[in-house]
Amino acid sequence: ADIKIGFVVKQPEEPWFQDEWKFADIAAKEKGFTLVKIGAEDGEKVQSAIDNLGAQGAQGFIICTPDVKLGPGIVAKAEANGLKLMTVDDRLVNADGSPIEAVPHMGISALKIGEAVGAAIADEIKKRGWDMASVGAIRVSYDQLPTAVDRVEGAISSLKAAGFPEANIFDAPQAKTDTEAALNAATVVLNKHADVKHWVAFGLNDEAVLGAVRASETVGITPDNFIGVGIGGADSAINEFKKPAATGFFGTVIISPKRHGYETALNMYEWVANDKAPPALTLTAGELALRDTYVEVRKNLGIE
Amino acid sequence: MAFLKRLLLGEQGLLVIFVIAFAAVSIFVPSFLTERNMLGLFQSVVTIGIVACTMMFCLASRDFDLSVGSIVAFTGMVAVMASNASGSIVVGLIAALACGTFVGFVNGTIIAKLKINALITTLATMQIVRGLALISSDGRAVGINDPGFYQLALSRFLGIPTPIWIMLILFCVFGFVLNRSVFGRNTLAIGGNPEASRLAGVNVDGMRIWIFTIQGLVCAVAGILLASRITSGQPNAATGLELSAISACVLGGVSLAGGRAAMTGVIVGVLILGIAENAMNLLNIQAFYQYLVRGLILLLAVLLDNVRSTGLGRK
């Protein structure tokens, strides 16, 4: 029969998810199944998205949930609708916080990505020969998003492991997850510590770090005194690398939307069509891309 | 022809247009008119439908409530956390209802007694309450320990899930209250002419406090049902609910200038929003185009209603 697979994501406006969808579409075209793409920003939307998939006769779906704690509800809803379930990016957890092992998952832990960011920054600090004790770190935070907390915590943990003093990490809370909000928050931090010469910045994604980079430019900090490392590697980061002169945006940890989109969709198809269950857990790696390596990194990851 | 005109332009014209649109969607959108999808559709509008009931009163009395989304999220958290802490679902529910009612009461009191603009007041409580929800849960969803809590949303009566029943009951109750009770008529009077109502001895301050308080209570009901459906309390839940609920009301002919409201209209408004969303997903319309379509449907719906009422010679 016709195979129909759902792909539900939490923030359809984010480039990352656009990419995931794009690669999933490629899988759909290859295998000749229908892909239903639904954006679901909160628990309620997720519930209706699953109902909707059930109603239109899908056999299974892949989801990046707005909140991992929605796990039991999603599992129950999928069961009620007779849908096979796989998760991507973020792994579902039980009420007690333990991962729901029964649901196949492909992703990279938010903590791990964060750690990669922190490590990249620490390495670069050392390379530039700065004294860790005199470097300021901007933690562009958006604490209402659990993933965001995990990522920056990851970054902080590897910075600390490399000897970065915790007291030098300053919080720049974004009011929203866009660049302008990050820019405004980071400006305040920079102005408050006007005496600090060297700065590093990390955050939820590329947009957040870009805000900090823009802030550094407005207060006159030059790129050689600033190390910003983002997460994602979408166009906003690539645009930065394409600029004629280097900026404070040092690098970004690219995660591959190709694997997350294409492979998950393919796995689900195999599961539905040939009853071949996907591996219970696939962890992908993030890869650091810099101004002069990003083309290559993207090629390696199969983007472009 | 004349009959058709009378039908379309009559009091129930909005309903008639809606029925026609519904029929069209049923025909052209595959798997729309199936029992499963209908149940899914109704469940998807439970939160907004419930909140729209009291939002209607709020708007009809010429006020505004932007804090509904935050209250829904907050009370959902409270229900879950209090249930978990006490080990009793009933305690959880009571705590949630009490919190919702309290926030509503505070809203109403500030607005009525301190005479602070409702928009600003509820914009403030919207932030404060959302802050409380985030603080109490450290920004993360809180899972429910006792699976009995899910039953609120999963249980069915005559094959229809409880939340839908609750929404239908609230539609009836508030429809009745609006048209047949002193409370409802006074609400419309306050919105239509606050000065006249005051001079006629209507306790305007008291009414406003009640309206917001009930709004808070009803948001708590919606919050509990939502927590039960998503099996957790989510501090980020229901953002943007205020605008959806207000749209549903305005679509349904509730006047923002106060004084005019009808429950059937609001129900139609809620369904229009729900059907638009549902049909777009069934048709697999791309996320970005959904924005366009949603906007156009809004415009079209009000425009149609407008053409209708001017055709009727009303203003």
Added chain:
Amino acid sequence: MAFLKRLLLGEQGLLVIFVIAFAAVSIFVPSFLTERNMLGLFQSVVTIGIVACTMMFCLASRDFDLSVGSIVAFTGMVAVMASNASGSIVVGLIAALACGTFVGFVNGTIIAKLKINALITTLATMQIVRGLALISSDGRAVGINDPGFYQLALSRFLGIPTPIWIMLILFCVFGFVLNRSVFGRNTLAIGGNPEASRLAGVNVDGMRIWIFTIQGLVCAVAGILLASRITSGQPNAATGLELSAISACVLGGVSLAGGRAAMTGVIVGVLILGIAENAMNLLNIQAFYQYLVRGLILLLAVLLDNVRSTGLGRK
């Protein structure tokens, strides 16, 4: 004492209270009153400050504009994409201004001519325009090819960045228009009593179209400056701007029932929001608690203004 009372309760009382609050913040929040921080503060309110100018007119004429955030994002995208495509920044700017003006004109025409509720109309265009921004860029940020574009935001005059100058100029222009031009007075008249204004010869429909059109144009200015500041066009930019701009206006004493507005008030409103944000970050207040504080400040600001005006014997 009597002097103090007169000062606080006088026409400029809001301003006086603000100055006192500002002094308090300067004293108690370290590194608040530094040149760098002040410039940062002003830059952070550029978008909302610019948009609040015309939002003031919109509210004063008893209308609403929810589409401002989307227009800012959309015109920012247009500016970048048109600059890139044509290789000329000027072409990009003109295209952006034209698009903003056009959207505003459409808003105004629908509202004035088709007599559709402004809230619903702009809620619809808010979605449609956001959709367009997302579709045209495929949801991605678009980088600027010509670094000259950054100069819009980076260039300085007398040590103060251009965007701040532009905001200050717009404050002056719209303050003048409101108080000293027929346009401004007619705006207030429409808000006070639209029907009476019409009979007194005010072209109410025309005025409303103009107000929304200018709002669109001004949003485009904000959009261009924003794109220049963040060195790219971002389709997700400026979400929620509508509520911030409206809050700033209401804080500044603009009446949602129309007919009352003052530019100084709006400027104070904008600054209150900006300072609150700025000081909270300087004080390192935790994100979730910032919600609480923001809500409380909103309440407090209106409450103070209220106490002031009732103390004055006004209603």
Added chain:
Amino acid sequence: MADFLSFSHISKTYPGVKALSDVSFGVGKGSVHGLIGENGAGKSTLIRILSGDTAADSGEISIDGSAQHFSSTRDAFAAGVVVVHQELQLVPELTVAENLRLGRFPNRAGIIDFRALKAEVNRRLKDIGLTVDADTKVSKLSLGERQMIEIAKAIMLDARVIALDEPTSSLSSQESEVLFRIIGELRAAGKVIIYISHRLDEIFRLCDGCTVLRDGKLAAHHPSMADVTRDSLVAEMVGREISDIWGWRGRTAGEVRLKVEGITGSKLPHPIGFEARAGEIVGFFGLVGSGRSELMRLVYGADPRHSGRVIIDGGESAGSNPRRSIREGLVLCSEDRKFDGIVQGLSVGENIVISARRHFSPFGVLSLKREADTAAEFIKQLRIRTPSAKQDIVNLSGGNQQKVLLARWLAESGVKVLIVDEPTRGIDVGAKAEIYELLYELAEKGLAIVVVSSELPEVMGISDRIVVMCEGRIAARYERADFNEHAILASALPDRTAGEPNKKAS
């Protein structure tokens, strides 16, 4: 006999205005007591204090010997006091029945007993002689009908004290008669009635005594009307004698300035035509709902026309909308000052110059000096009682608001045709005479003036010609020489055989 209702030492100050100072008087049971005074004398303020709506700064009200402390209108109701306010206080979106019992719905456990409500309301309306249905929305009623509903609202309460603030200002004489009958019944039932009016003939006809306020002070108190004369009252009110309030003087009519041909609109399906010449004052008389206001709104372009032409000075068709009408020299001073007259929230000065300012605002930039001068000029000329031109218009007394509206059009230059709908509604005798004088002067300057009025004496007193309307058509025309009260009234009555005074046009 001790006074049933007494005011003692009532004072009230608004910013810049001493509205009442040390007013004391009393009224006995079963009597109608008149309260008169110039615009802004403080009548409405006194009544608002009585209704519990506003608190006095000092002083006390006592009823039946016991002091009253009202902190809201509900307290006043509880004490048996009801007030019909000068401005209508109805909820347009509710039905007649709901409005009549607003705040006091018959109910069981909060559920309204609509059947009882309708039955009661219909019965009362019939008593009062009103033929509107209890289920009609108030927004569908004419101004006169609304005024009657407002009065019915007060009568339906079982009050001890009833105050009526200019109840007849928008009633036709037929409706006024009904009201007078009801007042008689209330007096017979032992109520105290405070009656405010600028129509002195009503005071003489109805009242057992009267009190005159001037500048917020008690100017005179007459426990009985025995030795009070019209002239003495006027002197007490205005501080001077006014001999002939109409002061009509002959003029010669010139060219036709306004010509209306076959005009129809949604509420006036039958084509109507009339003309007005330079230097002429044409009076329009008719019963409430006869369509005079509708006609003038169509002429002015305030409502869409279905057909017909309006020609000014023989030029082409004018007045498709108010803005164009004004530019072509045709202006309308509308009858409902609250709904479509004053612009709430703007100052007195702004309300005056709102239209005229375009003549002295180069490139749309205001000339604050010219504006202030213009406002000051008309505040002085029309004796508008306001602490300053910057005062919010809503704080003015009703009559003074009306003067501001007149000033708005007097300030316009280039007016050729002036239409005034109920120009003296709520205006005191002294000011009336001044306004008539103004109209004559304008006519002498060559304007064509159309006056709509429900006061027959006024129409007869100032018009050069009278047009009578009935049920949306012109029923008769009279030249000044042929003015005859009975004939004019008779032609205004819709169905001379049915004998029903106020049948609605269908």
